[in-house]
Amino acid sequence: MDFFHQLIQQLINGVSLGSIYALIALGYTMIYGIIKLINFAHGDIYMVGAYIGFFSITFWNMPVLPALLISMVVTGCLGMAVEKLAYKPLRHAPRISILITAIGVSFFLEYTMMYFVTPTPRTFPSMISFAYNIGGFVVNGQQIFIFTITLLLMAILTYIVQKTKLGKAMRATSFDTETAQLMGINSDKIISLTFCIGSVLAAAAGVLVGIYYNTIDPLMGIMPGLKAFVAAVLGGIGILPGAVAGGIILGVIEALVAGFISSTFRDAAAFAILILVLLIKPSGLFGKSTNEKV
Amino acid sequence: MFFGKKKFKLAAVLAGGLLACSMFAGCGEQSGGGASGGNADEIVIGSNFELTGNHAQYGSNAAKGLKLAVKEINDAGGIDGKKIKIVEADSKSEAAESVNAATKLISDDKVVAIVGPAVTANVIAESQVATDNKITVVAPAATNPDVTVEGGNVKPFIFRACFIDPQQGDTMAQFAAKDLNAKTAVLYIDSSSDYSKSLGKVFKETFEKEGGQVVMEEAFIAKDQDFKAALTKIKTANADVIFVPAYYEEVGKIVKQARELGITAVMLGADGWDDVKVAEIAGKDALNNTFFCTHYFAGDEDAQAFINAYKAEYNEDPNVFAALGYDAGKMLIEAIKTAGNDPEKIREAVENIKDLKVGTGVITMNKETHNPIKGIVVIENKDGEYSLRTKIAPEG
Numbered sequence: 001m002d003f004f005h006q007l008i009q010q011l012i013n014g015v016s017l018g019s020i021y022a023l024i025a026l027g028y029t030m031i032y033g034i035i036k037l038i039n040f041a042h043g044d045i046y047m048v049g050a051y052i053g054f055f056s057i058t059f060w061n062m063p064v065l066p067a068l069l070i071s072m073v074v075t076g077c078l079g080m081a082v083e084k085l086a087y088k089p090l091r092h093a094p095r096i097s098i099l100i101t102a103i104g105v106s107f108f109l110e111y112t113m114m115y116f117v118t119p120t121p122r123t124f125p126s127m128i129s130f131a132y133n134i135g136g137f138v139v140n141g142q143q144i145f146i147f148t149i150t151l152l153l154m155a156i157l158t159y160i161v162q163k164t165k166l167g168k169a170m171r172a173t174s175f176d177t178e179t180a181q182l183m184g185i186n187s188d189k190i191i192s193l194t195f196c197i198g199s200v201l202a203a204a205a206g207v208l209v210g211i212y213y214n215t216i217d218p219l220m221g222i223m224p225g226l227k228a229f230v231a232a233v234l235g236g237i238g239i240l241p242g243a244v245a246g247g248i249i250l251g252v253i254e255a256l257v258a259g260f261i262s263s264t265f266r267d268a269a270a271f272a273i274l275i276l277v278l279l280i281k282p283s284g285l286f287g288k289s290t291n292e293k294v
Numbered sequence: 295m296f297f298g299k300k301k302f303k304l305a306a307v308l309a310g311g312l313l314a315c316s317m318f319a320g321c322g323e324q325s326g327g328g329a330s331g332g333n334a335d336e337i338v339i340g341s342n343f344e345l346t347g348n349h350a351q352y353g354s355n356a357a358k359g360l361k362l363a364v365k366e367i368n369d370a371g372g373i374d375g376k377k378i379k380i381v382e383a384d385s386k387s388e389a390a391e392s393v394n395a396a397t398k399l400i401s402d403d404k405v406v407a408i409v410g411p412a413v414t415a416n417v418i419a420e421s422q423v424a425t426d427n428k429i430t431v432v433a434p435a436a437t438n439p440d441v442t443v444e445g446g447n448v449k450p451f452i453f454r455a456c457f458i459d460p461q462q463g464d465t466m467a468q469f470a471a472k473d474l475n476a477k478t479a480v481l482y483i484d485s486s487s488d489y490s491k492s493l494g495k496v497f498k499e500t501f502e503k504e505g506g507q508v509v510m511e512e513a514f515i516a517k518d519q520d521f522k523a524a525l526t527k528i529k530t531a532n533a534d535v536i537f538v539p540a541y542y543e544e545v546g547k548i549v550k551q552a553r554e555l556g557i558t559a560v561m562l563g564a565d566g567w568d569d570v571k572v573a574e575i576a577g578k579d580a581l582n583n584t585f586f587c588t589h590y591f592a593g594d595e596d597a598q599a600f601i602n603a604y605k606a607e608y609n610e611d612p613n614v615f616a617a618l619g620y621d622a623g624k625m626l627i628e629a630i631k632t633a634g635n636d637p638e639k640i641r642e643a644v645e646n647i648k649d650l651k652v653g654t655g656v657i658t659m660n661k662e663t664h665n666p667i668k669g670i671v672v673i674e675n676k677d678g679e680y681s682l683r684t685k686i687a688p689e690g
Contacts, residue, residue, distance in 0.1 A: 119350035
């Protein structure tokens with residue numbers, strides 16, 4: 001019974017941790033899907049989003065939802081600016097140049113923020129804090145909130161990508177940028193919009209994580225960024241439901257490894273999964289292997 | 295395209311030009327001010343701290359403490375009419391950068407001694423450069439034993455202003471076993487930090503010697519956000535105390551999440567807990583029933599002069615790194631008072647410090663180990679306030 005009890009609690013822990021990975025992984029996957037760029041700066045966009053949310057809540061005394069919206073809007077613009085200034089000039093450069101630029105953007109954001117907000121961690125005021133204790137299992141209001149928002153955003157995004165005209169243009173650009181342009185799609189605009197959406201998601205994740213763990217600091221994006229990358233690859237990079245499934249699976253595995261094997265192996269397990277997926281099914285759990293026609 | 299190709303090239307050339315200019319400017323400065331420790335009416339000391347990077351919050355506070363100590367002596371007229379000038383360098387929270395910063399301070403700025411960095415690894419990294427150039431280092435807060443000792447021999451030029459890790463682990467284990475009558479303990483350790491690991495090791499040895507039992511050992515990594523998985527497991531151990539030797543950011547989250555999961559056991563820590571952020575992150579109620587050892591107690595009479603001066607200067611309460619940075623500065627200033635600007639004599643003078651009043655109390659340097667002999671306090675968190683639980687007087 002004790003084992004069973006712990007198992008359930010670990011599953012709850014895992015799913016809530018996993019929904020955070022999933023939320024960040026959604027943005028990763030969107031951006032990868034469209035220009036095949038692993039946007040290493042994504043974790044730092046998430047950090048900037050968290051800070052904007054923090055300042056809205058503490059300095060302008062806003063409630064959570066307006067703060068969340070403001071953070072999403074500002075960070076969305078930041079995402080577009082980053083794309084325009086850093087990635088667009090390199091559209092036709094080799095893949096490696098743009099990847100290195102992404103790492104540069106990541107450092108740039110981290111240390112610019114550190115200059116302005118100082119490296120001291122900031123404490124979010126606790127907002128939606130109520131813990132349920134159901135038959136000895138502890139579930140927290142924020143965990144439910146984050147899980148719901150993740151699923152909701154995934155549904156909205158899937159709808160946009162699969163059912164709308166914008167989504168069709170995105171898929172066309174992703175499939176073949178030049179042909180899409182010949183068909184009258186303004187792919188620069190589509191790519192820019194994709195960065196905007198990706199960054200908006202990152203901002204949402206940043207604010208929610210800030211509220212959940214109640215601290216933020218300028219280097220908070222590094223590790224979650226990496227884990228979200230693993231989650232995106234696990235689910236099949238470029239595939240939206242894959243990112244969410246990958247995130248949740250990763251979170252649950254981490255919780256189970258920490259709970260039943262040893263917490264020292266937790267991160268090792270996460271990255272071992274990345275290696276295994278790359279070896280066995282490089283296209284990820286939800287990915288279809290496509291033959292590239294030459 | 296945002297940048298036309300030509301414009302882009304132009305920008306690149308401009309950037310290159312600027313870089314070259316700044317390099318030349320740097321050279322000019324160094325030959326001008328370099329002669330021997332600045333001009334005749336000032337003594338130049340180096341401040342090598344983590345101003346950016348992962349440990350910036352420790353380094354920048356320690357640097358502020360040092361600046362206050364120097365400002366006080368300069369306002370009082372300096373030493374024999376000479377002002378002390380600080381040259382600041384950034385170790386960027388990396389061992390290699392710490393060596394670069396120390397090298398620059400010694401060879402370009404001709405400092406007579408260095409204070410910092412804050413973190414053990416960065417002090418150990420710079421100690422070779424300092425020793426080769428016969429420049430004294432006073433490390434404010436590096437608590438690892440290896441900072442001042444190498445292969446059983448004391449490093450002649452390296453000193454510190456704080457107690458060492460084994461003393462902290464030992465104090466908390468004694469406290470758990472004797473004061474709290476704890477029989478079982480869980481260790482929850484930051485496996486990415488030598489500080490945390492060495493405290494855990496000593497705690498376990500002492501606690502078991504005192505008849506207690508360490509029933510579970512778990513680990514996390516600095517910068518982790520979610521500790522619930524390991525804490526859920528720790529809860530099943532049902533131990534009397536949980537020892538978490540870690541830094542305040544993680545400590546705050548661990549205490550908060552542990553209490554959320556219904557863990558009511560006493561939680562213990564060390565000087566990494568000594569920051570107001572712990573209470574901000576964890577919340578006052580969660581922190582009840584926790585104890586930690588640290589360098590000084592802010593309510594202590596001896597510390598008031600420093601605390602008031604710091605508040606007046608920076609308009610905020612000092613944290614423990616600021617206090618130790620101040621102490622290290624005081625030690626060095628005391629040494630310069632007797633030794634002037636001769637680096638070799640400064641070393642001797644630091645080694646001979648005896649009954650010196652610093653910000654956090656009174657210290658005497660141990661010549662064999664280069665560790666100061668000073669007391670240690672155990673603090674209890676009570677409704678968001680620190681209260682002094684026990685004060686352990688210095689040995690010997």
